[in-house]
Amino acid sequence: MNLIQKFTNIILFSLVMGLVLTSCGEDKKTTKIEAPVPKKARVKIPAFDMDNAYAHIEKQLSFGHRIPGTPEHVACKDWIVSELKANDVTVEIQEFKADFLGLKDQQSYNIIGSINPDKQPRIMLAAHWDSRLIAEKDPNKDMQDKPIMGADDGASGVAVLLEITRLFKENPIDLGVDIVFFDAEDNGVPNGDASTENTWCLGSQYWAKNPHIKNYKAKYGILLDLVGAEDAMFGLEGHSMANARNLLLKTWDLAANMGYSNYFQKYTAGTITDDHVYVMRGRGFPMIDIISLPPSEGKTGFGAHHHTHDDDINIIDKNTLRAVGQVVTAAMYKESDGSF
Ligand SMILES: [Zn+2]
Known part of the structure; x- marks a missing residue:
């Protein structure tokens, strides 16, 4: 044990004792447990550029709706691939056909970009890149059968991850x-019924059964969904809490230590069928979902813009993109030197 370690241990010991004493001396309900002292990263954690991420959302929207089987979707796919390649990422495209919302055999693509492809273990960062064919929650009934822009629902997660690939290159x-x-x-049947659960997440269902590398396994995964809205708040999503609890709490602690506890809050949020569920079921490694589920009226739900035409560029707040992007960036660089 060197001096620094010894010093750290003394601090940790004092903190633990402090907590024990506090909880003995006070009403348990009011005891506030602070996030643990973070291990300091040896590597430099680069600054996430929220303007770049915002521009990546605008660019995706400029293609139009990204609905599988349409030319707009193909154009956006080509752009995502070119961005990855420009950042020296090795790209593999997985093609499959999808049936959704009355459409059949729509040409679909999972896009897989690898950084340091020969290195083990792997960490998976994911987002969905398609946008929704309908707007079933829009207050204007005449507009409910029209596709949404999906600035938050789809484009935001892609934008954050593309900016992170630039940081990996630089x-x-x-x-x-x-x-x-x-x-x-994002083109499942909108009744919230367990019987239609498998109409969602078709790309991750396909990939989980046909991983791009035989027997693919990652150490863990982080999924980003709805990570750009002005009212975003990230609670502890149910499947993540049940199956990837340590990773989830560690990530929220990291966020708190970075000053982002206003976005990353430790409340119990809903249980969401999202891509992480199929990855965990199919490939057997833990994966968390960073997904905005703000609390209102005693429960949590998606923001008011969800699956409406308000999910356009006006709902995006760069500060939300930065909070999520900077936390995931920090997690990756800290993971690389063993301090996460
Ligand atoms: Zn959605």
Whole structure:
């Protein structure tokens, strides 16, 4: 044990004793447990550029709706691939056909970008890149059968991950990372019924059964969904809490230590069928979902813009993009030197 370690241990011991004493001396309900003292990263954690991420959302929207089987979707796919390649990411495209909302055999693509492809273990970062064919929650009934722009629902997660690949290029990282953009996530049957659960997340369902590398396994995964809205708040999503609790709490602690506890809050949020569920079921490694589920009227739900035409560029707040982007960036660089 060197001096620094010894000093750290003394601090940790004092903190633990402090907590024990506090909880003995006070009403348990009012005891506030602070996030643990973070291990300091040896590597430099680069600054996430929220303007770049915002521009990546605008660019995706400029293609139009990204609905599998349409030319707009293909154009956006080509752009995502070119962005990945420009950042020296190795790209593999997985093609499959999807049936959704009355459409059949729609050409779909999972896009898989690998950083340091020969390195083990792998970390998976993912988002869905398709947008929704309908707006069933829009207050204007005449507009409910029209596709949404999906600035938050789809484009925001892609934008954050693309900016992170630029950071990986500018600040080479000693870590094996797979960036996976799942297709056909957001075109399921909108009744919230367990019987229609498998109409969602078609890209991750396909990938989980047919991983791009045989027997693919990552150490863990982080999924980003709805990570750009002005009223975003990230609670502890149910499947993540049940199956990837340590990773989830560690990530929220990191966020708190970085000053983002206003976005990352430790309340119990809803249980959401999202791509992480199929990855965990199919491939058996833990994966968390960073997904905005703000609390209102005693429960949590998606923001008011969800699956309405308000999910356009006006709902995006760069500060939300930065909070999520900076936390995930920090997690990756800290993972690379063992301090996460
Ligand atoms: Zn959605």
